[in-house]
Structures are given as C-alpha cells and as structure tokens.
Amino acid sequence: DVVLTQTPPTLSATIGQSVSISCRSSQSLLHSNGNTYLHWLLQRPGQSPQLLIYLVSRLESGVPNRFSGSGSGTDFTLKISGVEAEDLGVYYCVQGTHALTFGSGTKLEIK
Amino acid sequence: QVQLEESGPGLMQPSETLSLTCTVSGFSLTSNGVGWVRQPLGKGLVWMGTIWAGGSTNYNSAVQSRLSISRDTSKSQVFLKMNSLQPEDTGTYYCARVNNAFDYWGQGVMVTVSS
Numbered sequence: 001d002v003v004l005t006q007t008p009p010t011l012s013a014t015i016g017q018s019v020s021i022s023c024r025s026s027q028s029l030l031h032s033n034g035n036t037y038l039h040w041l042l043q044r045p046g047q048s049p050q051l052l053i054y055l056v057s058r059l060e061s062g063v064p065n066r067f068s069g070s071g072s073g074t075d076f077t078l079k080i081s082g083v084e085a086e087d088l089g090v091y092y093c094v095q096g097t098h099a100l101t102f103g104s105g106t107k108l109e110i111k
Numbered sequence: 112q113v114q115l116e117e118s119g120p121g122l123m124q125p126s127e128t129l130s131l132t133c134t135v136s137g138f139s140l141t142s143n144g145v146g147w148v149r150q151p152l153g154k155g156l157v158w159m160g161t162i163w164a165g166g167s168t169n170y171n172s173a174v175q176s177r178l179s180i181s182r183d184t185s186k187s188q189v190f191l192k193m194n195s196l197q198p199e200d201t202g203t204y205y206c207a208r209v210n211n212a213f214d215y216w217g218q219g220v221m222v223t224v225s226s
Binding site: 001035037039041043048049050051054055060090092094096099100101102103104105 | 146148155156157158161169171172205207211212213214216217218219
C-alpha cells in the first residue's frame, strides 16, 4: 500500500505568516493516464473535511487563492500564503493513484 | 446543489453487521462515484471503499473481507455493509462524492461498537 508521510505533524503560525506542509509518497503518484491524483483537504474542528486542492495544484472552486499546491512524483507541498484565523484545523494529503490513502494529517494552530 | 447525507444506527454490538446509507442529491450516481471514509475519534481519515459511476467497486484491503458497497441509482442511495464488527470499527463514517478527488462530503454519522 502507498504510504503518505506528512510533515510537520503540527504547525503553529501567526496571522499573516506563510506556511508549508510536505507530503511524501512511498511510490510515484503519476498515473498511467498522465494525471497525478494527489489532493489536499482541510478538516476544521467539528466539521467534515473539505477539498482545497486537487490534482496537485488545481484550486477547488470557492477556495481562497492563498492556498496553493505543487510537486510531482513523490514529493508534494501545500502552501498557505498569509494564514488567516479560519485556516486552523487539520490538513490531509490524499492520493488516488494507487487505491486510496490519506496522510496522517498536519494540525495547524494559530498563535 | 450537491448534498450527501449519511444515516444508520449509532450503537452496534460486536460481531453485528453495520448497515449505512448515503443519500445523495444534486448529481447522479451514474455520473460520479461515491466513497466511504472512516474516522476514529480524534484520529485521521481512513478510506474504506468506493463505488464508481459504472457500478464497480474497490475496497481497502484491510477491511475487504468484511465490507460490501452497493447502490440503488433510482433512489440515489449508496449502501455500506460491514460484518463482524469490532470495537475498533468505532468512529465517524463519511460518504463523499468522487470527482477526481472527494469534492463533496456528508456531515458524517457516528457509529459506536460496544457491548
């Protein structure tokens, strides 16, 4: 099974600070069809997860453009350019190239 | 608009069979797949399985022998059945629409397995 390793497990940021979360896969996530099925979710406290970024770097409709995704192969990054209070929660990367697996999550706290 | 709503019993006994229903609206089950995701209390997300738009299914190998996902397209419902429940199956169960990624999620249903 594909393992996704997220770092750091926790992140503390001040409002306006830019932060990055890393997601490394145990296998390449490039599918034979040319797509890379690596996505990012945010789960706010007490809420269902919501999709932020899909296919590595595509911003889901309605998601602020301070969120961006990048990467290829086995290494991926989610960047938040200017954290806002509403961004607190747990961020998960998820891959759908080889069955489906989630990363272990990164908890973002606001200082 | 797209909506998904999970329903099912909140409390189960060990060894029983869990039956959950995901009722969807705003899209067709023949156009999008639906997946099930479990989240133990205070822990991360675990994919259980997916039923695709064409009706085929894929399951997490860890639960494949106990899990079945099916659907009734006329009622816009997707069903999860998992047998031989154990306390470690306790958690919140979500259904979510597949559109490259899981783009819409239900609010989740909490299932507790306890004697």
